[in-house]
Amino acid sequence: MGSTMTGTGSKSEQAYAAVKERILDGSYSPGYRLVLGKIAEDLGVSVVPVREAIRRLEAEGLVSFERNVGATVAGIDPTEYLYTMQTLSILEGAATALSSPLIGAADLARARAVNEEMRACLEDFDPVRFTRLNQDFHGILFENCPNPHILDLVHRGWDRLASLRASTFRFVPRRARESVREHDSLLQLIDSGAPADDVEHAARLHRSTTLDAYLALTGTDPGADDSKETP
Amino acid sequence: MGSTMTGTGSKSEQAYAAVKERILDGSYSPGYRLVLGKIAEDLGVSVVPVREAIRRLEAEGLVSFERNVGATVAGIDPTEYLYTMQTLSILEGAATALSSPLIGAADLARARAVNEEMRACLEDFDPVRFTRLNQDFHGILFENCPNPHILDLVHRGWDRLASLRASTFRFVPRRARESVREHDSLLQLIDSGAPADDVEHAARLHRSTTLDAYLALTGTDPGADDSKETP
């Protein structure tokens, strides 16, 4: 009865989906210890399929695993967050660029509508709703991407961030207004039939500016000295 | 006796490593049916860890899996090849760019040496050796990349290509000489302290030119019309 039982797949699939959902919605937050026996009992299956599911989640980066010790929900250290955001900025930029020549008027209209919702959402600000809309917006820009591998990687990145966001909520309110405006520009750029390179650059900048805003706010400056790029 | 037994990890790890190695070196070529019982017997373990290993390989994209039917080594259709190459060109470009400010004189010297080996290798041409050297070359340029996620994705892409290459050998001999020259330019660019954007562009172009050469040779033109980027 837990978690929107689909009942469709094998027990292994069921366990995979259930644990993944719990991670993404925050029921299992980062650091949470995933004990095979407990989960198995919870789901009413034996440990074998649960173990398999957890190993798969490990391969996707949602779970970290240690031999003879067990699995925990993958952590939230700021460095990881930065890595993921940076990777996403690259992949989303590429995905948007590859999509852009294939985006039709209907898609643009939908994206515009979502962005207007975001704008409306700026008053009595609801970060969760805003974040969801943001994903919808970019999802529309991606969905025409002719390269499914890139899309898959983007989705995995989102999943990771969702897992983090569900626990520690990372959001820079001041950034929201700016973000909506950047969306406008991005749409205009695509609509004008700009070269893919320009779209890519703009889309990447959009994401990495969000990251910068976050860094500026928290003062996080993880390990590597990769900030000396503007001498 | 099978496949450089490390003996270190659990049976599950052992199975994972063994099957992966067989896929990468071509012992199991694309389409090969991975029967749990057979593999288990081969490795002297039971089916449970083998199954787990295969599911993990599926998550990495090396194996495709169908419920109640079984697993096969992931296929080689040209579309996949194109997707992977395109994704790699993006990720390698970014990885090289992020590395470039951190690449020291020693690294550059090593890379130069490898490229000279490649040049020497152009006479009495050995594609396998050339390919390995090529990976070494780019590996040197990457290894300073401060973002391990990107590196991980690049390595996964390489693994996929290795699996394909081991069966159908995809190589455009005429391209080799050109490639070595491009390496020279790339090294010079990095050495001159060029902006990261320039390095990224050059590195990406390098990979996608290779892809174009392959496409021109085979006439493969899968699905999407993503070639209209140079109007």
Next chain:
DNA sequence: TACCTAAAATTCGTATACGATTTTGTATTC
């Protein structure tokens, strides 16, 4: 109290076993 040791409890890792599903082979019918 702090620290070391040993036993108990927990949890993992995998072999085995068996039911469920799919595939293959064979006979029957038109």
Next chain:
DNA sequence: GAATACAAAATCGTATACGAATTTTAGGTA
């Protein structure tokens, strides 16, 4: 001869069971 029906074999999926490794707890000693 082709198509269908059915039986046999192969293979998958998972519950159960038990040994192995780790963590926790308890007890004793300086």
